[in-house]
Amino acid sequence: MFHKEGYKIILATFAFVIISILLIDKFIKIHWLQITIMIVLMGFLILILQFFRNPKRKTSSNDNQVVSPVDGKVVVIEEVFENEFFKDKRLQVSVFMSPINVHVTRHPISGTVIFSKYHPGRYLVAWHPKASEENERTTVVVENNTYGKILYRQIAGALAKRIVNYCKIDDVVTQGSDSGFIKFGSRVDLFLPLNTNIKVTLNQKVRGGESVIAEL
Structure with missing residues (x-):
């Protein structure tokens, strides 16, 4: 689950990564360089997803x-x-x-x-x-x-x-x-x-x- 404050940034990051991968495949012909850039892009996406995660927490409500x-x-x-x-x-x-x-x-x-x-x-x-x-x-x-x-x-x-x-x-x-x-x-x-x-x-x-x- 992700926090609502991250929805726009997550969508924009997905779009950026997908477009970048398509451009890499079209304009970069060196295989090892393609793989390296894709790994960096996926790492960036994972960091964004991790930052905006919103895990459920079990709070034992206690006024004291x-x-x-x-x-x-x-x-x-x-x-x-x-x-x-x-x-x-x-x-x-x-x-x-x-x-x-x-x-x-x-x-x-x-x-x-x-x-x-x-x-x-x-x-x-x-x-x-x-x-x-x-x-x-x-x-x-x-x-x-x-x-x-x-x-x-x-x-x-x-x-x-x-x-x-x-x-x-x-x-x-x-x-x-x-x-x-x-x-x-x-x-x-x-x-x-x-x-x-x-x-x-x-x-x-x-x-x-x-x-x-x-x-x-």
């Missing part, structure tokens, strides 16, 4: 837990001052996505969207300390009666040129469901209450919609 919004590696666990929405200290957990990770963003908790904002910005590498405040990004806050308010931020990386965020204020969302997509590289930051029990460690690999990041 925060699940990872994305696939990737935990690169930050620290206490910080969140200055956009909360304007106080929070626990930040950041997950970095490489180009080979699934790039679907999923809701970390169930609840109601109370804040959703897009920020244009720079394209620093996603692990840069200032990426969370200076890169292109979207900030979403979801609230439920058990956990309270959770903020998560999609952050574009050096290769990402488009962030897709489906959340609108007053939307009622379900933990683990699709909340957006980040095209080509990036990371997601979670900002959690200080009394949160973090369940992951630095450099741990996590799966969006399944791995438990934290619990009360």
Whole structure:
């Protein structure tokens, strides 16, 4: 299954590969060169298909837990001052996505969207300390009666040129469901209450919609 954000790119890539193969057969007569170019083209197609895959995930819905919004590696666990929405200290957990990770963003908790904002910005590498405040990004806050308010931020990386965020204020969302997509590289930051029990460690690999990041 592929994410809807990739349909146009996948179709365009298929068309490009098919046309290229037809042109190769017509204009290039060196057999080994034909094979080499075809292998490169098929490799490119496979990379595009892999990037936009949207595997089904089994989320065990639990209002006491925060699940990872994305696939990737935990690169930050620290206490910080969140200055956009909360304007106080929070626990930040950041997950970095490489180009080979699934790039679907999923809701970390169930609840109601109370804040959703897009920020244009720079394209620093996603692990840069200032990426969370200076890169292109979207900030979403979801609230439920058990956990309270959770903020998560999609952050574009050096290769990402488009962030897709489906959340609108007053939307009622379900933990683990699709909340957006980040095209080509990036990371997601979670900002959690200080009394949160973090369940992951630095450099741990996590799966969006399944791995438990934290619990009360």
